[in-house]
Structure formats: structure tokens, C-alpha cells
Amino acid sequence: MKERAFQDFYPDDYAVCYGCGRLNPVGLHIRSFWEGDESVCRFEPRPEHMAVAGYVYGGVIASAIDCHGVGTAAAAAARKAEGDSAPRLRFVTASLHVDYRRPTPLGVPLELRGHVVEQKQRKVVVAVRLTANGQLCVEGWVVAVPIPDSMLAK
């Protein structure tokens, strides 16, 4: 059986995100998994996701860090509360920070690795490193918080 990503556990109402929603037909479909204490996402941007020829657009990189970060936060919350990794509560992004260390090549798979660096019930901070061809290209972090009441499905 194919391993389920963190995002595969999001209820349908919360699975429409352009970045990671399995039900968003044109989105990026970011998918995240545990590998020990690290979360890993492998993602290959589409040809149109360019900044200039040959390099990935920074907004798509920010998007991948965003969804991988909040997915990791939700999975970490589930692991702490329930001992498994099936997120029951959707997290959203309070803050996002991205440092572009070198241009990210387009046309190869990118690997994002997340670490939970702070975990409280209502705030999880996830640091993310993005590599391409084994070389560090981008570092960033996400401050994730439980989805506010105003964003809950009616």
C-alpha cells in the first residue's frame, strides 16, 4: 500500500489548498512524510514555475516550504497528542521566512527536510532546508498555528 502523506489525512474540506490539497486539481500537491524525526517532501516544480530560464521561482519555493511546514506542524501535534502521525487538526501559517542561499535549478527533484524547533499546543515552529542535487539552495521556517475559527468550514 502506498504510504499516506500528512496531507492525505486532512478532511476533504481542508484538502483544497493550492499548495497541498489533494482535491485541488491544479495545485502543487505538496506531500510530506516522516523519516525519523525529520519530515521530508520531494517535489519537482513544473516547467512554468521558473524565475528565469533554468531556475525555480522563489514564490513556488516559498509555497513548498509553507505547506511542508504546516503539514509537519499538524503531524507533530498528532504525534505528541495521539502517538501517531495522522493530523486531526489543520494548522495554518502565521509567519513564513525564506532565505534563498543560491539559485535553485529547475528540472530536478527538490528535497525539503523539516525539523520541529519549537512545539507548543498553539504554536509550532518548523525549520526547513531545501536541497537540489544534494546542494543546499534555500533555508526557511514556518510558524504554524491551529486553524482559526474564522477559517473553519461552515
Added chain:
Amino acid sequence: MKERAFQDFYPDDYAVCYGCGRLNPVGLHIRSFWEGDESVCRFEPRPEHMAVAGYVYGGVIASAIDCHGVGTAAAAAARKAEGDSAPRLRFVTASLHVDYRRPTPLGVPLELRGHVVEQKQRKVVVAVRLTANGQLCVEGWVVAVPIPDSMLAK
């Protein structure tokens, strides 16, 4: 004659960006203009750019801040060097920071206003505020640098 956006001055090789490239057929087409000392971008995300129903995806917001910020940096550099606003040098993003203050509604035009808060020859910092229906939803900033040699068109 229709006013030209900062991004309309980018040479063709640098006008393919998924966020702001006029030559990227499926991109976001972020366009920025001066209004006095502020730069302004008006942008309406597409229906698929949702986080959850009714709200804009944070990665698309980060993308808009990114391209509006680097466009503002390029225009500010041109204004300082040449006294006009036709960017001759493409800037790229070294760092991007976004604080999501409240959920951003989907289906209405968003307004992004940029301020140059630091300007050196090789580093321009632009602060951006995003409002929807007149209400502040997001604040962020971009550290922009001249495009590195490695990203120049061959």
C-alpha cells in the same frame, strides 16, 4: 496609452517569471506601479488559489509580495540612478518574510503597497502591506539583490 508596470520594462529573457513575467502564459502576472513614494500592485487571485474555501492561499500571497518587492527594488534602483522608473537591472530575492495577520478573503481584489526601507546599490529592502476590502491582512518584506551572474541569460 496604458501605463507601463515596472515589470513591463524587464527584458524578454527576464520576463518569464511565474510570478510576474508578462511572457509566462500561466503565471500570476503581478504588476507594480509608483504612486508617489509607494509602489502599488492590485491583484486578484484566481479561484483555485485558495487555502480553504473563501480564503487565499498563503503561498500565492508570498509570491505576490516577492514579485512586488523585487519589482519595487528594481524601479527604485532605476529612479535613483537614472531619475526614471524603467528598471534596467533585474533584482532577485535574497530573503522573504511574511506575517499573516488575518485570513485574506478570496474573490476580491487585493492591494499591495510597498515602501523602500533601505536602499544600497547591491541591496534594497522593501516592506509590503497587503489589504483586502480596506483591511490589513498581511505584512511582509523582501531583501532584493541584483540578479547574480549565474542567473543571467546565456
